[in-house]
Each structure stands twice: as structure tokens, then as C-alpha cells.
Amino acid sequence: MSCSPRLRSTYLTAAAALLAALLTAALPRAALAQLKEAEPETEGVVFGEPAVGRFKVGAEITASRGAVKNIRAMVAVPLECAEQEVRIAEEEFSSEVDSVEYRMLNGDGARQMVINIPFLAAGATARAVVTYDVTTRPVLPPEDDQAAAYKIPEKPDRRLRRYLTASPYIESRHGTVRKLHREALAEADEDLSDWQRVELLYDKMLETIEYIEGDDKSALQTLRDGNADCHGRSAVFIALCRSAGVPARVVWVNNHCYAEFYLEDEAGEGRWFPAESAGSRAFGEMPLARVILQKGDSFTVPERRRDKLRYATDFMIGTPMPGSGQPKAKYIREQL
Structure with missing residues (x-):
């Protein structure tokens, strides 16, 4: 039996809502958070054919001058925005890494990965690297x-x-x-x-x-x-x-x-x-279509409140144990 365009639209809308609810319920928390952030306003802007690639971001922290505690490293990751979609493809965290969090700066201008390492023994290296699937679309006039x-x-x-x-x-x-x-x-x-x-x-x-x-x-x-x-x-x-x-x-x-x-x-x-x-x-x-990292030119980072940054640069803080010095950081940013 055929149905009117209005009824067909109603059925499709209801089906789409049901499917979205089922998918949302099945998604892990991290993936759900990504979907909630990916709600760009694209009406009125015309995009070209997307470019799809992978982008690797992270840090390697080495206690080269003795043991260190309470390490907190911040690394900018590809930005979810109207012309770009970002999804986590792979994660590589060494055992020294306690947690990896994400936060936005300036509302929507930059996204940082925050790496927390409670303790790093002398000579040890902690590694936190995330590979993203990035889809970027050129903007047409x-x-x-x-x-x-x-x-x-x-x-x-x-x-x-x-x-x-x-x-x-x-x-x-x-x-x-x-x-x-x-x-x-x-x-x-x-x-x-x-x-x-x-x-x-x-x-x-x-x-x-x-x-x-x-x-x-x-x-x-x-x-x-x-x-x-x-x-x-x-x-x-x-x-x-x-x-x-x-x-x-x-x-x-x-x-x-x-x-x-x-x-x-x-x-x-x-x-x-x-x-x-x-x-x-x-x-x-x-x-x-280039991988977009940040949008803006005056950022404030919680750990550096006195500084106005034109770019939310990679940054690390930590507390050396007595007789030790600051750890060495190698930041990773690589288009694959």
C-alpha cells in the first residue's frame, strides 16, 4: 500500500529517531561524547568533496633527570567543527598513564588531550598516543x-x-x-x-x-x-x-x-x-582540505591563567622528587 508524502515523512522520522536511540544506547561513553560534540551548524555553507586521513597526536614523557610525580601534559588534538569530523581510531597508553581527559578551550576554539601520570620512576618513559580518523571538507564560495x-x-x-x-x-x-x-x-x-x-x-x-x-x-x-x-x-x-x-x-x-x-x-x-x-x-x-587543529588567537589555559596564548601550545607540568629535575617531553603530531 502506498502512503502520502506526509505520512511517509512521519514514518521515516520516527524510524530515524528509533534508530538513533538504539545506536546511542549501544555506544560506549567515549564515542557518545564525540557524537554530542559533533553538531556543527552547516546551513548556508557549501562543502566540496571530503578528504579522509589519519592524524596521530600524543606525548612521550621521560624521567631523564630522576623520578617525578603529578605529571600533567596537554596536547592539542584535531578540532571537531563544521567542515571537519574527528573520530578516535586507536589509543596507545602505557601503564604509567593513569587517565587521559579531553577539554575545550574558548568554548569551541581548541580541544586538548590532558594526560595524567601520578608517578614516573627515574629513567622510565610514559607514552600516550591517539590516532584519529579525520574527515575534512573544503569550503566552497x-x-x-x-x-x-x-x-x-x-x-x-x-x-x-x-x-x-x-x-x-x-x-x-x-x-x-x-x-x-x-x-x-x-x-x-x-x-x-x-x-x-x-x-x-x-x-x-x-x-x-x-x-x-x-x-x-x-x-x-x-x-x-x-x-x-x-x-x-x-x-x-x-x-x-x-x-x-x-x-x-x-x-x-x-x-x-x-x-x-x-x-x-x-x-x-x-x-x-x-x-x-x-x-x-x-x-x-x-x-x-587541511587538518584543522584550532580556531582562534587568544587562548587561556587553566594551568597558565596569566598567559594569553595565540595558540594553545603543548605544555607539561610536574613535581620532581627530591634530587630530581623536570622530565623531558616529546610531543607527537603526525599526519599519516
Whole structure:
């Protein structure tokens, strides 16, 4: 017997809900936690064909200078986000490792693996390594009519305001940045959309800053030198965006970084759009699917509350036993 589209939809919805409930009940706690975190908002963003691979992250801690207790090592792991799905494939924990926990920083900007080792005997090595299955999708640009409808948010919430202020290496309030922002938009037609205005800022960065491989530079130092690598160019574009009231942040990928800016559609729904800082010009899109590690440029880690970090770096603390010294850490980050 055939059924109407409405009834068919009802049956399918009920079946899907039942299947989800059964799967949830059967999942181990760790896998369930991963599913709960993987709820990205993807409406309005178009993705390309996914790239699937494995990424290994972890640490080896050696008590090379004598016994140590209460070791706590922190390692950034691939980030679950709208364009990337992350699942644990393999875990390798030596007997010295008491527990491995996960925590988010800045709400959703970085995910850390926290390795706890109560005691490590002199000369011993503890190992905690996790291999992830990572599926990353390139971001395709919106159609012209869609792009023209996006607006700079008029009332950014608290979550967004952190991406409108100065941060380590991004001096968005400095006079030099504000001057370049004004220059970029000085001859902008009044009819230009907000998307086009942000694009003018992006093109101004490309025009002003020559790409040269080198050490990481701040936005201000990059503007003074007139050249930088992906980090400095991203910092300049982000600083220009923030100066213009556009939320923007750094996206950290394996051996590279680029920028993201935030605009809202006519319904007030916000979207993050990438902008490449090296190689071919790519505004509002990211044609290459790279493993994403963190999003943001001003992190606070509980163990380092006095420090504002542009990247949640690998870090370790521990208490040497009398007559001992700090242990040696080897951090593992490898794309397989």
C-alpha cells in the first residue's frame, strides 16, 4: 500500500529517531561524547568533496633527570567543527598513564588531550598516543546573490566580541592598522555589500604584504616590514577586519594558518568564511582540505591563567622528587 508524502515523512522520522536511540544506547561513553560534540551548524555553507586521513597526536614523557610525580601534559588534538569530523581510531597508553581527559578551550576554539601520570620512576618513559580518523571538507564560495546578502553583525554576542578586540600578534586598535583600513575603503562605492567591503580589506592585505617564508610576525610588524608568511598576512587581514567591526580569527591547520571572518545572513544567522593567506587567492572559500587543529588567537589555559596564548601550545607540568629535575617531553603530531 502506498502512503502520502506526509505520512511517509512521519514514518521515516520516527524510524530515524528509533534508530538513533538504539545506536546511542549501544555506544560506549567515549564515542557518545564525540557524537554530542559533533553538531556543527552547516546551513548556508557549501562543502566540496571530503578528504579522509589519519592524524596521530600524543606525548612521550621521560624521567631523564630522576623520578617525578603529578605529571600533567596537554596536547592539542584535531578540532571537531563544521567542515571537519574527528573520530578516535586507536589509543596507545602505557601503564604509567593513569587517565587521559579531553577539554575545550574558548568554548569551541581548541580541544586538548590532558594526560595524567601520578608517578614516573627515574629513567622510565610514559607514552600516550591517539590516532584519529579525520574527515575534512573544503569550503566552497557562496553564489554572488547569497554573498551580497551577508551583513556585518550589528549586535555581536559575547562569543563573537572576543574576535573583535586586539589579541596576541593582532594589534587591531593600532593607528597603523586603522589607517590602512580607512585607505582600503576610502573609495568604496556606497552600494557595495558588506561582503564586498570585507573583500576590499582582503585585497588590500594581498596588495600591501608580500609573501615571504620566515618567522611568525604580528600584524604591526608585518605592516612595518611589508612582507610575511601565512601567519603575518593572516594577522594583518584579521586586524583589518576587526578594525572595521567584522569578527575574524586565525584558523590553525597542520603546518599552516589562514583567516576566517564572520558575517550574518538576512535572518541573523551567522557564518564563518575562510580566506587564504598563501598561494592562490581564495576569499570566502578554502579549496584545500587541511587538518584543522584550532580556531582562534587568544587562548587561556587553566594551568597558565596569566598567559594569553595565540595558540594553545603543548605544555607539561610536574613535581620532581627530591634530587630530581623536570622530565623531558616529546610531543607527537603526525599526519599519516
